[in-house]
Amino acid sequence: MSSRATSTHARRQTTMHPPHTSTFSPRRLQLVRGIFIVLFAALAVRLFALQMVDHRYYATLSVGQVRHDLTTTALRAGVYDRHGEILAISEPTSLVVADDMQISQPATEAQALAGLVKVPVPTLTALLSKRGPGSGYVILNSNLDLSDGKAIANGDFPGVVVQNSSMRSYPDGTLAQSLLGRTNAADVGSTGLEYQYQSSLAGQSGITREFVSSSGVALPSTYSRVIKAAQPGVGLELTIDAPLQFVAERALATQLHAVGGLTGVAIVMDVKTGEILADASLVNTATRAGVLGPVPAWGTSVGVPGIEQTINNLGFTQAYEPGSVFKVVTFSAALAAGDITPESVFAVPNSVVVGGRSFHDAENHGLEHLSATQVLALSSNIGTYEIGARVGENGILAQVQRLGFGQLTAVDFPGETAGLLVNAANWYASDQVALPIGQVDAVPPIQILDAYNTIANGGVYVEPKLVRGFVEPDGVTKATLPSASRVALTPTVAQTMNKMLEQVVLAGTGTNAIIPGYQVAGKTGTATMPYPGKDQLLTGDYNASFVGYAPANNPVLSMIVVVERPQTTIFGGAVAAPVFQQVMSYALRHYGIPSSGTIVKPLTGTGASISSDVT
Secondary structure, X not given: OOHHXXXXXHHHHHHHOOOOOOOOOHHHHHHHHHHHHHHHHHHHHXXXXXXXXXXXXXXXXXXXXXXXXXXXXXXXXXXXXXOOOEEEEEEEEEEEEEOHHHOOOHHHHHHHHHHHHOOOHHHHHHHHOOOOOOOOOEEEEEEEOHHHHHHHHHOOOOOEEEEEEEEEEOOOOOOOHHHHOOEOOOOOEOOHHHXXXXXXXXXXXXXXXXXXXXXXXXXXXXXXXXXXXXXXXXEEEEOOOHHHHHHHHHHHHHHHHHHOOOEEEEEEEEOOOOEEEEEEEEEEOOOOOHHHXXXXXXXXXXXXXXXXXXXXXXXXHOOEOOHHHHHHHHHHHHHHHOOOOOOOEEEEOOEEEEOOEEEEOOOOOOOEEEEHHHHHHHOOHHHHHHHHHHXXXXXXXXXHHHOOOOOOXXXXXXXXXXXXXXXXXXXXXOHHHHOOOOOOOEEOHHHHHHHHHHHHOOOEEEOOEOEEEEEOOOOOEEEOOOOOEEEOOOHHHHHHHHHHHHHHHHHOOOXXXXXXXXXXXXXXXXXXXXXXOOOOEEEEEEEEEEEEEEOOOOOOEEEEEEEEOOOOOOOHHHHOHHHHHHHHHHHHXXXXXXXXXXXXXXXXXOOOOOOOOEO
């Protein structure tokens, strides 16, 4: 083959197979570069946003993973009696909490921690080994001594945190428990004054900031910082006198046990100031509650078998038809209207029928001629009706309001009832008898006491009072304002009622309330109890009451006693009056109140039986 032919062949080969070149054309290169530029620009914008725009957000998020703001509970303030005796107090303690999810060797840590946390090793091991729902926050001890709590906090116990806590205690045990109430597991008042003054007693929680790792260990170069200091609560100085409260509770409890009564109330008040010096509310758990249902109790004996403090303070929260102690409304209204004098004489039969209902005196008798004072001393239902008839419906209803019945007191105790009153809109003909003798209207014991206290106070109604002052965290006590008062009766009417009520004690149904050396005024009551939801009475069930004050010639202290459903004897003069006598005797000596001196003589021809006051 010639050289030309070879050359031609080579050119053909070249023509048919061009030399190899790059697959990236300049145009594609520019496209790739553009993509990279855009990506780098987006990354730069994102980095700029992270570093400059969103820096604070992510920094906060990062810190939040190790920063913990803990709520610091304020120390709950105390409750004291009028002399500064502690009734309720909170003591600082340590709350020890474990995050069991962070504890890898529970048995080993339990062995080291048990002595300090005061929990047996097997129990503590189980607590630290918890897994599943609810784990991550396990309370090891909610009321640990502060020194042990400090030792745990300073020790090497990963996953274990020590917080401030407190423990509520009542140094006098059950004393005044129905009045004070109690706090729940969260240290929040659940009943009584603890509930009513929760915001004041609890104070304001604070915030403490800590920085810890995921294992619960404090981060290096960090420390706890108080963001908001907890503000201690403001305490209560009550009007209650602890020794008198004890005497009232013990006398009432003993009588409840002796007569088989279901519940008992005893309240002592300062006549001039309205300050409540004792407030007992008890239940006999050995007595069957019956159709009215059980009475909630705290479950701890007050020292007398079967007798416990009620959860609700019955003196304020339970209304009852008071019976003959309510007759003070009828007599004071008649005296105020000039319809009677103490010497006014009434012809009193044994019974009457009014509005289709038959009413009678407690004891059968023929036609009697009794003075108004004798009607009160003998507690004659029919005589009281005759006096009420002179006053009339409007006069009786107005006097009920004037003496404070049907109105909440200034105490505003939790669950307090205003009572249930008949009025002109739902007045029945039979109410002409029923209301004047203490049926129909249902009121709490405190309202009965307020009415008699008004007579003792010369006709001036004074609001009852339970809080004497507020105790600031620095120990300074700021006194509360004096109780509001108003004129409800003229001094003349109050003085006349006072003399008539003295005769109830001297020669009437209240002779068991006599206190040697002192003049006593008061009234008994033995009231039938309505069957709930039915137009009939409970068979054999009564409320026995006595309410009065002493010394009658210069009243200082007033008191009411109510015993629900006594079993051995039912009469107010036999059941409630002896409790009054015992407690008032102590109170008069306790406060150094001088003897009355001259003793009033009983009226002749009265000779009442303690069983004549049943309504």
